[in-house]
Each structure stands twice: as C-alpha cells, then as structure tokens.
Amino acid sequence: MASFNPEQTTGPALAVAQAPAAPASVADEPLFIDIVKRARQLKAQTEAYRAHLAKTDQAAAASPLKGFDAFAGRIGDLAALDMKGHVTLKERGAVDDLKCILRGISQDLPEKLAAVRAATTIKAQDLALRDMVYLLNDNVEVITAPPQPAA
Template identity: 70%
Template sequence: MSCDAVAFSAMLWLASTASAAPVDQAPAIVQPGQAPPSVAGEPLFAEIVKRAGALKTRVEGYREALPKDPAAAAAPLPGFAAFKAEIEALSALDMKGHVTLKQRGAVDDLKCILRGISQDLPEKLTAMADAKTVKTQDQALRDMVYLLNDNVEVITAPPQPAA
C-alpha cells in the first residue's frame, strides 16, 4: 500500500473515532459583519436573472433535440447566431453588474462571481460552437446550462456576510 493510501486510511479512521463537539458549543469560526443588501430586485440584476433563465431554458431545449447517438456528428443548433448574440449581451451585463458592485465598494463574493461568469460565458459558447460530436456537444450544452443556472442563483440567493 502506498504512503498516500496509508495516510488517507489513518485520516478516515481518526475521523470516525473522534468524539463529536458538544451541541451547545459555539462554532469555531464566526463571520463578522452583516450580510450586504440583496441586489436581486434592482433592474440590472433582475434583467440578468431574466435573461440567464430564458437562455438556460433554450439550452435545455437544444440538449433535448440532440440526436441520440453520441458518436454522431454534432448537430447544427437552430438560431445559434441569435443565441450567440444573447450570450454576449448577457456576458456584458454580468460585467456591468461586477463594475456596479465594485463602484459601490462591495466586499462580498457576488462581484467576483459575476466577473467570472462574464468571462466564462464566451468560453462555454466557443465550446458549443467547436463541438464535433453529439457527445462533446452535449457536454458543452450541459456546461452552459450549469453556468446559466449559477448566474441566476448567485443573484437570487440570500446575501452572505463577507468571508
């Protein structure tokens, strides 16, 4: 057995035999500060949620319409040029959301997440366009669904205090 396997086994054994912390004990890490106000109701962020949700539904439709043979050549996606323009517009809105929060002096993760999504959307779009087989196309579409879903959830989730 390798050293890594022995160390992992020891860690599992120690974790399973350790006593649990008392129920009335305070958590070891307390996050200071207050949660920032929610931005979900603001027009810019509501528009991001609306567009991301609609695009997610569209991508799910693309996935459902794919041929069943994963080895088949990738199928052309109907209305892809318009879809591409909408993804690019959403990416720009996400960056605008990032800049807006940064200008406000926001210290929570939302501003960074919006920037990341803004940068990831074009990459996922390229993967969709470059897919050669149904299998790779389905994976690219699945990745786009997850990203668009994250775009909705990060804005609509209750804000958390800065870490």
C-alpha cells in the same frame, strides 16, 4: 474597596468580535432582474438544445443548432450585463463575493459558447451545453440567493 472611585468608568470596553453584516440584496434592482430573466431564458433554450440532441446518435457529427447565432448573441449580451453588474458592485465598494462571481461568469460564458461551437460530435455538443446550463443556473442563483457576508 480603597481603590473604588464612583466617577471612574468600569475600565476599557471589551473587544467583541462581531460577524460582518450581510450586504444588501441586489435581486430587486433592474440590472440584476434583467440578468436573472435573461439567464433563465437562455438556460431554457440551452436545455431545449440538449433535449433535441438527446434524440440523436451521440457518436454522430455535431449538428447545427437552430437559431444558434441569435443564441450566441444573447449569451454575449448576458456576459456584458454580468460585467456591468460586477462594475456596479465594485463602484459601490462591495466586498462580498457576488461582484467576483459576476466577473467570472462574464468571462466563462464566452468560453462555454466557444466549446459548443468547437464540438465535433453530438456527445461533445451535449457536454458543452450541459456546462452552459450549469453556468446559466449559477448566474440566476448567485443573484437570487440571500446575500452572505464576505468570506
């Protein structure tokens, strides 16, 4: 009791580790709404290509896909929008994973498209299109999922 001083604070505050706050969602912003809309449309078209290929002999030579050049152009546009999303988040100082994922998707979309073009059999075309479906689905889910703090 002899060392008690009523004007003295109780001592240094204890450090409490706090979990980083989750970043704000971008799912309602026009750029990201557009990305999600386009990715969903392209995913549906990719699934339609796969459904068409499923009706043919898997060992047969790859066949031209109806409207593929226009599809390829829309994939290129989506890849550019994903990169724009990455740059937008980077300029904001975002530290979450979304900016990195968008950059990766922007780089992977042209590679998946090249794999579809390079396929020599129906089976190879279908596998390349399957990979494209997964990537397009990821494109939607990373934007629409609730934001998570940086890892």
